[in-house]
Each structure stands twice: as structure tokens, then as C-alpha cells.
Amino acid sequence: MVEIRFHGRGGQGAVKGSDILAVAAFHEGKEVQAFPFFGVERRGAPVTAFTRISNEEIRIHCYIYDPDVLVILDPTLICAVPLSDGLKENGKIIINSMKEPSEFSFPDAKNPHVYTADCSSIAMKFGLGTQESPIINTTILGAVAKATGLVKIESVVKAIRERIPTRTEPNAQAAIEAFEQLHV
Amino acid sequence: MKKVLTGNFAAAYGATAAKVNVISAYPITPQTTIVEILSEIVADGELNAEFVKVESEHSALACCIGAQATGARTFTATSSQGLALMHELIHWAARARLPIIMVNVNRAMAPGWSIWADATDSISQRDTGWIQMYCENNQEVFDTVLMSYKISESESVMLPALINLDAFFLSHTSQVVDLYNEARIDQFLSKYDPKIKLDVDDPHAFGALTSPEHYYEFSYKMHEAQINAIRVIKEVGQEFGKIFGRTYDLTESYRCDDAELILVSYGTIAGTAKEAVDQMRNSGIVVGVLKIRYFRPFPTEDVIKALHPAKKVGVIDRAVSYGQSGPFFNEIRSTLYHESTPLYGFIAGLGGRDVSTHDIENMVDIMQNDPAQDLIWIGVKNVD
Structure with a gap:
């Protein structure tokens, strides 16, 4: 079982992102689970969401304490919340940032593999959200697919088409662009 | 589909x-x-x-x-x-x-x-x-x-x-x-x-x-x-x-047949407990889960039969009957009235507090090492 924890802020779409990743994996024949920690439902508040992907039935129903993958939609959370707490050794961290991976340090994590993608700029290019608050959940899934190899980009696109009823194609194209831009 | x-x-x-x-x-x-x-x-x-x-x-x-x-x-x-x-x-x-x-x-x-x-x-x-x-x-x-x-x-x-x-x-x-x-x-x-x-x-x-x-x-x-x-x-x-292709009953036994310790629970906690049981079995603790699907009618005979092999039984409740103990615990205790099995009543997860596999391992640890108690508050903090 692979466990993925999303960290974002209200309005960025972390909860929907965790769900779309689960649907993408489902299309590849996996058992999946996705759920939010529902805290204060307002824009800007820290949001956590979880995805589990497995070849077997998923029976566990608690939060994810030792993730294999961290997806960070807002890098300003890195100082605010102990994000990398519990990340497995050699775990992967995907950050929405224009900075280089080497500019981030996670002293709590053992040998983390850090990837960055400028999802905010890509999302803006495709008109997703506003300049002040771009909606980057679908975009960052392209980066997640590339960095982790957990799901094919085709499955992510299929899941976006299933789960995003409005501005569907710009969301799909943004994911593809993030997938293509990310160097692994 | x-x-x-x-x-x-x-x-x-x-x-x-x-x-x-x-x-x-x-x-x-x-x-x-x-x-x-x-x-x-x-x-x-x-x-x-x-x-x-x-x-x-x-x-x-x-x-x-x-x-x-x-x-x-x-x-x-x-x-x-x-x-x-x-x-x-x-x-x-x-x-x-x-x-x-x-x-x-x-x-x-x-x-x-x-x-x-x-x-x-x-x-x-x-x-x-x-x-x-x-x-x-x-x-x-x-x-x-x-x-x-x-x-x-x-x-x-x-x-x-x-x-x-x-x-x-x-x-x-x-x-x-x-x-x-x-x-x-x-x-x-x-x-x-x-x-x-x-x-x-x-x-x-x-x-x-x-x-x-x-x-x-x-x-x-x-x-x-x-x-x-x-x-x-x-x-x-x-x-x-x-x-x-999916058969259902009033209860569901998970690895109970040879279990020395059995945890009884309901809802999502029962699923997390199954996962914890697999992990604990890997480290040699012979534990099982009895999931109660129906609270009413209460499956008295099935519960007696399922819990029979256990040397100790723990019940995990996501609710409290104030002034008494966990509501499912009360049912299990009255069901096992004629048995001498030591019973542990755990309260966990109230108001959405997460119940992790680690919490469930902690409960089993209490069952292994402590005397039986009707009311054990798992993870309660700052109440003094």
C-alpha cells in the first residue's frame, strides 16, 4: 500500500486532488481510498487530505502518519506545519514552487527525494483560479504522476475528465504540462 | 459497475x-x-x-x-x-x-x-x-x-x-x-x-x-x-x-478462531482494527477482531460463540454511556455474564478523534499487561 498526504490551503483544491489521484489509480485496477481532514472550512486555512493506493482491499480508516509521498500545494506551509513528520525513508516530496529542489531542506526526513514544479504559473497559464489564488490541484497531479510513477498521466487526465465538470480540458492540459516540465 | x-x-x-x-x-x-x-x-x-x-x-x-x-x-x-x-x-x-x-x-x-x-x-x-x-x-x-x-x-x-x-x-x-x-x-x-x-x-x-x-x-x-x-x-x-458475491451476517469474525485476545468494535474502527491485528499477528500476538454490525437486534448467541476462544476481550466504543461505560461494552458484558472472561472497556475516537493502528496496539498492550477494567479512556489529555 502506498500512502500519500496532501498539504494545501483552503481554496487550492487539495481535497479534490486527493480524490482525483484515487480515481486515476482506480482506472489502473487498484483499490483506493481518499479522504480529507475536515478542519475549518475557509479559504487560506491549512488543509490536509489523504490518498491510499493498494493492490488489496483497504481496511484501515485512520489518518496517514507515515506517508510514502508528500504533496505540498503551498510551500509557505513548510514553516507553519511539521509537514515531513513521519515521512518514510527515501520518501518523495512534491512541492508547488518555482525554486529548485535543493533550496528546500527537511531535517526531519531521512533521505527525502524532493521535486519542484511551478504549478501556480502553469495553472495561471490555463486560467485556473486567480493570480492571487491559483487552483493547482489538477496541475500538481501531473507532477505527482511523473515524480512517483504511481499512475500514468493518461489515467490522471481520465480522472480529471470524470471529476471536474467545468473547465475540464484546461485542467487536463495543465496536468500534462506539469508532467512534461518535471525533470526526474 | x-x-x-x-x-x-x-x-x-x-x-x-x-x-x-x-x-x-x-x-x-x-x-x-x-x-x-x-x-x-x-x-x-x-x-x-x-x-x-x-x-x-x-x-x-x-x-x-x-x-x-x-x-x-x-x-x-x-x-x-x-x-x-x-x-x-x-x-x-x-x-x-x-x-x-x-x-x-x-x-x-x-x-x-x-x-x-x-x-x-x-x-x-x-x-x-x-x-x-x-x-x-x-x-x-x-x-x-x-x-x-x-x-x-x-x-x-x-x-x-x-x-x-x-x-x-x-x-x-x-x-x-x-x-x-x-x-x-x-x-x-x-x-x-x-x-x-x-x-x-x-x-x-x-x-x-x-x-x-x-x-x-x-x-x-x-x-x-x-x-x-x-x-x-x-x-x-x-x-x-x-x-x-458478498455475504453478510449480524457479526463478522476476523481471525478469531484461535485468538487469545479479541477486540470487539463497530464502524470504521473495526476496519482499522483488522489492519492492526494483521500487524500484531506478524509480531506473534494472537489477536482477532469481532465486528458487530447489528446493535439492535443484538446478536447475543453469535457474540457468545465468537468470543468463546478468547482468554481476554476488549471492546472499543466511539460513544459513552455517561455514568456507566461504553454502550457496546455494556452489551458485551451482559452477553458474557455467564463467562469469566476478563473484559476491557476502551473509549476512543470521541468527537472525531482519530483512532490509529498505534492506538489499537496500545489497547492490546493494556490487555496483555493490566488487570481488566470497565472503562479505559484511550488518549485522554489535559483533564486534571
């Missing part, structure tokens, strides 16, 4: 698959999406049902009672404060012997204001005469809604049923759910056709003044119907298995 659905969608699709005639419900977090999706399904003409908008949960259940009395199949859903507001009519629906199906998203009672998981809301409806059950996952939600119509509408039962799912841990959690195909569902669940109903061509009055000469027998019959439901739940669970 398989889909990735939240527990709330599974509940709404279950009611749709059962081809209910009347839906009346009032939205409340975290149940709201059940009402939303059903109103869309009805508005889109995918289900030929009346969707009756109301001003409160009390009216929602009153509407279902009236509709069900005319021979309609009905559905409602609520949570926490909404369920509490229905209380008067919850008794009414059962005493009128109307097989209404209600989904309750288990949410804590206020104050403190909370939208998170806690079973106190449904446990508070224990003695109303409703069948009451708890789901572990979204497939079980969908399957149980379907099965419940067949169970409740059985001539020997004719009681309403309350189907419970944990707030967020199921209501807002996406999982893979098999929705089967319509033809097979229709083969399993036929049209509701009660022997007695309100009919303008054959007028009757129901719910009249009942003297001490008769009321007592009404209550006797309700208890008899609950006991009959034990057999019917088993029969329907078997038949469901033959058609859809």
Missing part, C-alpha cells in the same frame, strides 16, 4: 437502486451530500420518486411515516442534532410498524459544536424499536441500504432500520464501490406491497387510543419482531451473497 464513491454517495445510490417512492430529508453536515445527490437524481428523472422538501428533520420523518403508511417505500437521512430532533417520531415509526430506512451519519452531539464522528447520536435511539446497524466501508453502506429494505419489509419484521456510517471516515471518504447491475438488484428486491396500508377505497384508522388491555401486547410484538429480524438478517445476508 464499479465506481469510486464517498459513503454519502453510496447511501444515495443504495436508495436509488432500491427504487424508493418517497424521499424526505433535511440537510445537515456531514449528511448534506446524500440529500443533494438524491434531489439531483429525482430532478433528472433517473428515479421516479417524490422528493419532499421540509423545514426540519422532525417533518422529514413525519413525511416518511405518512408516505410509508400508504404503502410507499421511503428513505430519509440525517445526522446528530437532526436525529435528536426526530426523536418523538423515531418511536412513532417503529410502533406504527413502518419499515422506513434511514441513514444516519454518526456525528457528535453539541456542545462543543462538532461535525465529527461519534456514535452517541444513534446510541441515544437504542430503545425506540428500530433495527440499528453500523457500516465499516462504503460497499457495506450500499449493500446494507439494499438489504435493509428486504429485511425491514419482511412480514415477520416490519420495523424501520437505522443505518449508521462514521462522519468523514466514511461520509466523505472515496472508496471503490460495486453498484452491480439493475436487473440483478430487481431480482433481489421486489416491490414493496404491505398487507395493511392506508387506502381511500378501504378506509382504516391507525394509531388510535390503546388501552392497558392492548398496549402491552403491541410492545411484546415489537420485541418478537426484533428477534425475528435476527433470522431474517441472516437469510437476506446469505441470499445477497448468492446473487452479488
Whole structure:
């Protein structure tokens, strides 16, 4: 079982992102689970969401304490919340940032593999959200697919088409662009 | 057909698959999406049902009672404060012997204001005469809604049923759910056709003044119907298995046959406990889980049989009977009255506090090392 924890802020779409990743994996024949920690439902508040992907039935129903993958939609959370707490050794961290991976340090994590993608700029290019608050959940899934190899980009696109009823194609194209831009 | 659905969608699709005639419900977090999706399904003409908008949960259940009395199949859903507001009519629906199906998203009672998981809301409806059950996952939600119509509408039962799912841990959690195909569902669940109903061509009055000469027998019959439901739940669970490949019973034993320690729980905690049991078995601790699906009727004989091998039994409750102990613990203790098995009553996860595999390992550790106790608060902090 692979466990993925999303960290974002209200309005960025972390909860929907965790769900779309689960649907993408489902299309590849996996058992999946996705759920939010529902805290204060307002824009800007820290949001956590979880995805589990497995070849077997998923029976566990608690939060994810030792993730294999961290997806960070807002890098300003890195100082605010102990994000990398519990990340497995050699775990992967995907950050929405224009900075280089080497500019981030996670002293709590053992040998983390850090990837960055400028999802905010890509999302803006495709008109997703506003300049002040771009909606980057679908975009960052392209980066997640590339960095982790957990799901094919085709499955992510299929899941976006299933789960995003409005501005569907710009969301799909943004994911593809993030997938293509990310160097692994 | 398989889909990735939240527990709330599974509940709404279950009611749709059962081809209910009347839906009346009032939205409340975290149940709201059940009402939303059903109103869309009805508005889109995918289900030929009346969707009756109301001003409160009390009216929602009153509407279902009236509709069900005319021979309609009905559905409602609520949570926490909404369920509490229905209380008067919850008794009414059962005493009128109307097989209404209600989904309750288990949410804590206020104050403190909370939208998170806690079973106190449904446990508070224990003695109303409703069948009451708890789901572990979204497939079980969908399957149980379907099965419940067949169970409740059985001539020997004719009681309403309350189907419970944990707030967020199921209501807002996406999982893979098999929705089967319509033809097979229709083969399993036929049209509701009660022997007695309100009919303008054959007028009757129901719910009249009942003297001490008769009321007592009404209550006797309700208890008899609950006991009959034990057999019917088993029969329907078997038949469901033959058609859809998933067999259900009032309880589910997981690695209990040789278990020295058995944990008893319900809802999503039972699923997490299964995972913890596999991990503990790998390190040599011989432990199992008994999941209780039905709280009413309480599966006394099955519980005695399942817990028989255990040297010690622990019960995990996501609810408290204040001044006593956990409500499921009380049931297990009275069930095992004739046995000398040491019992541990754990309270965990109140108000949506997470219950992790680590918490469950901690409980087993207490069972291994400490004397038996009726009330053990797991993870309580800052109470001095």
C-alpha cells in the first residue's frame, strides 16, 4: 500500500486532488481510498487530505502518519506545519514552487527525494483560479504522476475528465504540462 | 459497475437502486451530500420518486411515516442534532410498524459544536424499536441500504432500520464501490406491497387510543419482531451473497478462531482494527477482531460463540454511556455474564478523534499487561 498526504490551503483544491489521484489509480485496477481532514472550512486555512493506493482491499480508516509521498500545494506551509513528520525513508516530496529542489531542506526526513514544479504559473497559464489564488490541484497531479510513477498521466487526465465538470480540458492540459516540465 | 464513491454517495445510490417512492430529508453536515445527490437524481428523472422538501428533520420523518403508511417505500437521512430532533417520531415509526430506512451519519452531539464522528447520536435511539446497524466501508453502506429494505419489509419484521456510517471516515471518504447491475438488484428486491396500508377505497384508522388491555401486547410484538429480524438478517445476508458475491451476517469474525485476545468494535474502527491485528499477528500476538454490525437486534448467541476462544476481550466504543461505560461494552458484558472472561472497556475516537493502528496496539498492550477494567479512556489529555 502506498500512502500519500496532501498539504494545501483552503481554496487550492487539495481535497479534490486527493480524490482525483484515487480515481486515476482506480482506472489502473487498484483499490483506493481518499479522504480529507475536515478542519475549518475557509479559504487560506491549512488543509490536509489523504490518498491510499493498494493492490488489496483497504481496511484501515485512520489518518496517514507515515506517508510514502508528500504533496505540498503551498510551500509557505513548510514553516507553519511539521509537514515531513513521519515521512518514510527515501520518501518523495512534491512541492508547488518555482525554486529548485535543493533550496528546500527537511531535517526531519531521512533521505527525502524532493521535486519542484511551478504549478501556480502553469495553472495561471490555463486560467485556473486567480493570480492571487491559483487552483493547482489538477496541475500538481501531473507532477505527482511523473515524480512517483504511481499512475500514468493518461489515467490522471481520465480522472480529471470524470471529476471536474467545468473547465475540464484546461485542467487536463495543465496536468500534462506539469508532467512534461518535471525533470526526474 | 464499479465506481469510486464517498459513503454519502453510496447511501444515495443504495436508495436509488432500491427504487424508493418517497424521499424526505433535511440537510445537515456531514449528511448534506446524500440529500443533494438524491434531489439531483429525482430532478433528472433517473428515479421516479417524490422528493419532499421540509423545514426540519422532525417533518422529514413525519413525511416518511405518512408516505410509508400508504404503502410507499421511503428513505430519509440525517445526522446528530437532526436525529435528536426526530426523536418523538423515531418511536412513532417503529410502533406504527413502518419499515422506513434511514441513514444516519454518526456525528457528535453539541456542545462543543462538532461535525465529527461519534456514535452517541444513534446510541441515544437504542430503545425506540428500530433495527440499528453500523457500516465499516462504503460497499457495506450500499449493500446494507439494499438489504435493509428486504429485511425491514419482511412480514415477520416490519420495523424501520437505522443505518449508521462514521462522519468523514466514511461520509466523505472515496472508496471503490460495486453498484452491480439493475436487473440483478430487481431480482433481489421486489416491490414493496404491505398487507395493511392506508387506502381511500378501504378506509382504516391507525394509531388510535390503546388501552392497558392492548398496549402491552403491541410492545411484546415489537420485541418478537426484533428477534425475528435476527433470522431474517441472516437469510437476506446469505441470499445477497448468492446473487452479488458478498455475504453478510449480524457479526463478522476476523481471525478469531484461535485468538487469545479479541477486540470487539463497530464502524470504521473495526476496519482499522483488522489492519492492526494483521500487524500484531506478524509480531506473534494472537489477536482477532469481532465486528458487530447489528446493535439492535443484538446478536447475543453469535457474540457468545465468537468470543468463546478468547482468554481476554476488549471492546472499543466511539460513544459513552455517561455514568456507566461504553454502550457496546455494556452489551458485551451482559452477553458474557455467564463467562469469566476478563473484559476491557476502551473509549476512543470521541468527537472525531482519530483512532490509529498505534492506538489499537496500545489497547492490546493494556490487555496483555493490566488487570481488566470497565472503562479505559484511550488518549485522554489535559483533564486534571
